[in-house]
Amino acid sequence: MKSKTFSKPFNKKENNPHRHISPKKEFIASENEIENDSPDLIYGCYPVLAALENNHQLNRLYIISKLLYDPRFETFLPQVKANGTVIDVVDNNRLNQITNSANHQGVAATVAPYEYLELPALITQAKADSDNPVIIIADGINDPHNLGAIIRTAEALGMQGLIIPQRRAVGITSTVKKVAAGALEYFSVARVVNLQNAIAELKEAGFWIYGTIADSGNVLHKTKLEGAIGLVIGSEEKGISQSTAKSCDFLMSIPMKGKTPSLNASVATAICLYEVSRQQLLNNSK
Known part of the structure; x- marks a missing residue:
C-alpha cells in the first residue's frame, strides 16, 4: 500500500502516544458485571x-x-x-x-445469542455497501453503555460495521442492545481473537487505519479522512494500546478548548464519525 501525504505523521517517540481521548475515571464494568449481563x-x-x-x-x-x-x-x-x-x-x-x-x-x-460476523464477511459486506466504507475498531471498550452508544451512533451515521476483541472487552450484552436502541438489527459486529491481526487484514483489504488519542495527534478536522477507513477507539481507562497505536497509519486528536481534559469513548467516537461523514459529503459534492 502506498503511503499518503499527511500533515503530521505518527511520531513513535511522542509521550504516551496511545492515550485515548477518554478520561481514566470513567465507569468501567467489572468482569462479573460483564458476565452477568446476559447476551x-x-x-x-x-x-x-x-x-x-x-x-x-x-x-x-x-x-x-x-x-x-x-x-x-x-x-x-x-x-x-x-x-x-x-x-x-x-x-x-x-x-x-x-x-x-x-x-x-x-x-x-x-x-438466540448474538451472531457475530466473521471479519472477512464484514469486510466484504462493508465494501459492497459503500465505495468508502468505515469500520470502527474498539480497542478494549469495557463499558457496555459506551459500546451500545457507539453502535447506535455508527448505524445512524451510515457506517459499515464494528470490530471488537474477544478478551478484556465487553461483548454484545443485553445492556449494549438496550443502549443501541435497535441499531444492532441493522449493524454488523465482528469479534476477533487478535486485534492487530484484524487491523493487518483491513490494511490488506485497502483500509487506512486512523487511531484516536487525547493529544499530540493530527488535529481531527485538519486530517484528510478519505477512502476506506478503520477508526480505532481506545478503552475507557488506557486508550488504544501501544501495539495498536503502532499499527495505525495515522493518529489524530480532537482539539479541546475548555478545562475538561477529555471525552468518553462514545462521545469521542461520535465526533470523529461526524467528521468522517462531513468530509465524505464534501468530497461527494465536488
Whole structure:
C-alpha cells in the first residue's frame, strides 16, 4: 500500500502516544458485571420492536398487560405466538427481576445469542455497501453503555460495521442492545481473537487505519479522512494500546478548548464519525 501525504505523521517517540481521548475515571464494568449481563436478553421498547420488525425469533416475550393493546406491539403478537414464542404477561416487579432493575419500559424478551460476523464477511459486506466504507475498531471498550452508544451512533451515521476483541472487552450484552436502541438489527459486529491481526487484514483489504488519542495527534478536522477507513477507539481507562497505536497509519486528536481534559469513548467516537461523514459529503459534492 502506498503511503499518503499527511500533515503530521505518527511520531513513535511522542509521550504516551496511545492515550485515548477518554478520561481514566470513567465507569468501567467489572468482569462479573460483564458476565452477568446476559447476551440473550433484550429489553426496552426500541430493541424489542426492532427485533419484531425484523422477524427476529424470540424464545420468550415478557410484557406488561398495558402494552398488549399498544398499537406498536399489538399487531406483532399474533404472528409472534404463531412462530412459537411463549408470551408471558407479567408485572413490573417480575420484569425488574428479569432485567436486574434495568430500564425495561415494560417489555423484555429472550433471543438466540448474538451472531457475530466473521471479519472477512464484514469486510466484504462493508465494501459492497459503500465505495468508502468505515469500520470502527474498539480497542478494549469495557463499558457496555459506551459500546451500545457507539453502535447506535455508527448505524445512524451510515457506517459499515464494528470490530471488537474477544478478551478484556465487553461483548454484545443485553445492556449494549438496550443502549443501541435497535441499531444492532441493522449493524454488523465482528469479534476477533487478535486485534492487530484484524487491523493487518483491513490494511490488506485497502483500509487506512486512523487511531484516536487525547493529544499530540493530527488535529481531527485538519486530517484528510478519505477512502476506506478503520477508526480505532481506545478503552475507557488506557486508550488504544501501544501495539495498536503502532499499527495505525495515522493518529489524530480532537482539539479541546475548555478545562475538561477529555471525552468518553462514545462521545469521542461520535465526533470523529461526524467528521468522517462531513468530509465524505464534501468530497461527494465536488
